[in-house]
Each structure stands twice: as structure tokens, then as C-alpha cells.
Amino acid sequence: MLADEALSLFAGYQYSLNRSEHTVIAYQNDLGQFFRFAAQEVGQEPESLTVQQIDVYIVRSFLGILTDQGLTRKSMARKLAALRSLFKFLCREGILSVNPVQRIASPKIGKKLPHFLYLDQVEGLLRASDCSKLLGARDQVIMELLYGSGLRVSELVGLNRDSLDLEGGLIRVLGKGNKERVVPITNYARRAIENYLKMRSDENGALLLNYQGTRLTDRSVRRILDKLVNRVSLEQHVHPHMLRHSFATHLLDGGADLRSVQELLGHQKLSSTQIYTHLTRERLKDVYGKAHPRAKTVIDPLK
Incomplete structure (x- = not known):
């Protein structure tokens, strides 16, 4: 399945779960960024990339690039959460048989105390x-x-x-x-x-x-x-x-x-x-x- 088709299918799934427009768009942006990186890694245009071409090494390379760019752990965790949700969905639908994100550990994030009003x-x-x-x-x-x-x-x-x-x-x-x-x-x-x-x-x-x-x-x-x-x-x-x-x-x-x-x-x-x-x-x-x-x-x- 083409990556673009997977994104559309996943967006429809998120809407069926009553996810907000803001959440769906944020996931689509993060996943789109990942697929553009993956296309470069395999040496082809993003439009022709398939989800079957994604493996654990591409995911790790993507996270490595984000680290080099100085992305915060919280932002990295958010992007990884988007990848987890997508590939878990694709495996559940039978589109993929192997989840390339399954063995990737999430970065540890210290708990930030919420702000409140007196x-x-x-x-x-x-x-x-x-x-x-x-x-x-x-x-x-x-x-x-x-x-x-x-x-x-x-x-x-x-x-x-x-x-x-x-x-x-x-x-x-x-x-x-x-x-x-x-x-x-x-x-x-x-x-x-x-x-x-x-x-x-x-x-x-x-x-x-x-x-x-x-x-x-x-x-x-x-x-x-x-x-x-x-x-x-x-x-x-x-x-x-x-x-x-x-x-x-x-x-x-x-x-x-x-x-x-x-x-x-x-x-x-x-x-x-x-x-x-x-x-x-x-x-x-x-x-x-x-x-x-x-x-x-x-x-x-x-x-």
C-alpha cells in the first residue's frame, strides 16, 4: 500500500474514534514528515513510497536525525506515538505483518507540573x-x-x-x-x-x-x-x-x-x-x- 493511501485510511480511522481535527492534522503532519524522510532513505519519490518498505532501521535513522536537530524529548515522543498508532493500525488491518516500531523504546520524559490559577x-x-x-x-x-x-x-x-x-x-x-x-x-x-x-x-x-x-x-x-x-x-x-x-x-x-x-x-x-x-x-x-x-x-x- 502506498504511504499516501495509508495516511488517508488512518485519518478516517482517527475520525471514527471522534478524534479532534487538531489531533488528526498533527498526526498527519508528523507522519508526512516521516514518510518524506523514508522516501529519501530508499532513494525514491514520496508519491511512490509504500508502507511495506519501512523497517526498523529507517525509523531509528529518523529519530537519530531528530536528535541531531535538537528536537526535545517531548516532541520526539509525540512523533513516535504517531508512528506507533499508524503501524499498529496497519498491522491490525492486515496491511502489514511486521510492526517496524514495535521494538523502538520511547524517550523518557520528566513529568512537568501543570500550571494552575489561584x-x-x-x-x-x-x-x-x-x-x-x-x-x-x-x-x-x-x-x-x-x-x-x-x-x-x-x-x-x-x-x-x-x-x-x-x-x-x-x-x-x-x-x-x-x-x-x-x-x-x-x-x-x-x-x-x-x-x-x-x-x-x-x-x-x-x-x-x-x-x-x-x-x-x-x-x-x-x-x-x-x-x-x-x-x-x-x-x-x-x-x-x-x-x-x-x-x-x-x-x-x-x-x-x-x-x-x-x-x-x-x-x-x-x-x-x-x-x-x-x-x-x-x-x-x-x-x-x-x-x-x-x-x-x-x-x-x-x-
Whole structure:
């Protein structure tokens, strides 16, 4: 099978799994870069390259070139993940009998602590929308659900009116891998949603609409958040996922157990949630170092 045909087939497979447009395009870009390199390695044009020509040595050479170019381990791991997904798919479909990536080890990446907002910063953003106007009321719903329920942006924009159980204080969310979960919403979020829906006169089933009356996109949510950040004059860069990080951090600070936070976030592995325990520990150490009189000054204990 030609490499271009494999890319098209794989893109269709990813869309069938409800992958976002951004994810599919990123995978296609990384895989396209690899196939162009592989074509050079075998001495032919990319258009005539077949996936059967790819072997472990070409993959290792590709990773070696990326290392020489100074690519970060995180970026290399992302490209290798794209290759793993593609060749695993091709083997499962019977297009290939040998997976050339199977024995390639992933580069080790140190865990980076996620950035979060302090409570007063979040409260400023939650007060920044003009809820007397339709779009302001919608923006308030966005903020209440991103922070109050810890939703991913893709989960937020995918919500429909029939996803809501306002009386029960619950919403049905479609998460990663098409996995559905039910999460609670705050009373603030429930009132914000009720206010927003009362202002709408359309029959669109999507919960969040743009000014044209169509479903809101991930990119639009980012622009809305940027607008609110500017309005309250926050100096740091804030992205929507920071509100999810803040949700988890504030829950743990408030005494929530790790398993409950894992379920609320929709994490498949507990290790994905445990990163927030490191975050809360680091924050407490920072607070302690700045606030306790015996921690402010370093002295020589032998004197």
C-alpha cells in the first residue's frame, strides 16, 4: 500500500474514534514528515513510497536525525506515538505483518507540573462576563463548566442540551476515546445555564453557540478566555486546560480523595491524576517557605 493511501485510511480511522481535527492534522503532519524522510532513505519519490518498505532501521535513522536537530524529548515522543498508532493500525488491518516500531523504546520524559490559577484569579474570571447579554451569559456557562466541573475544551463544546440534567445537577460528557461519564455541576453553573438558555430563541441542540448560531469550536473558547483574561488584567498566559488543572488542584486542596478526582476528570490511569498531588505539595512547600519565620532564613546549624 502506498504511504499516501495509508495516511488517508488512518485519518478516517482517527475520525471514527471522534478524534479532534487538531489531533488528526498533527498526526498527519508528523507522519508526512516521516514518510518524506523514508522516501529519501530508499532513494525514491514520496508519491511512490509504500508502507511495506519501512523497517526498523529507517525509523531509528529518523529519530537519530531528530536528535541531531535538537528536537526535545517531548516532541520526539509525540512523533513516535504517531508512528506507533499508524503501524499498529496497519498491522491490525492486515496491511502489514511486521510492526517496524514495535521494538523502538520511547524517550523518557520528566513529568512537568501543570500550571494552575489561584482561587482569587479564578473568581476574577468568573465575575468578568456580562450575564445580561446573550454572549456574556454563554461565556459565563463556559467558565462555570471549565472550572466548576473540570471539563476538557473538546468535552465542553461537544455538550448538547440533552446532555443536561439540571434538576439533578449532572451533565453527561463524552470524553477521550468516546468514553462517556457523568459529572456534577455546581449551583452556579446550573443557574448560568438556565439564564443562558432562557435568552435563546433557537432550536439548536448544541449547548454552546457562536454569534452565528452554530456550535462553538475549541478555538472560539480559547479566544473567549483570552478576552476575559484581558478584561481582568491577569498578567500570566491562561489557556482553557489551566481551569481543569485548577479544578483538580483545588479539589485536592479541599480534601478530596485521589480516586474521586480521577473519576471526575475521566482519567483512565490513576498516575495521570497523581501529578496534581505533586503540584499541591510543591505549592504547600512554596507557601511554607514564604510564610513561616523559621523557613525564611537559611542559617548554619553548627554556629
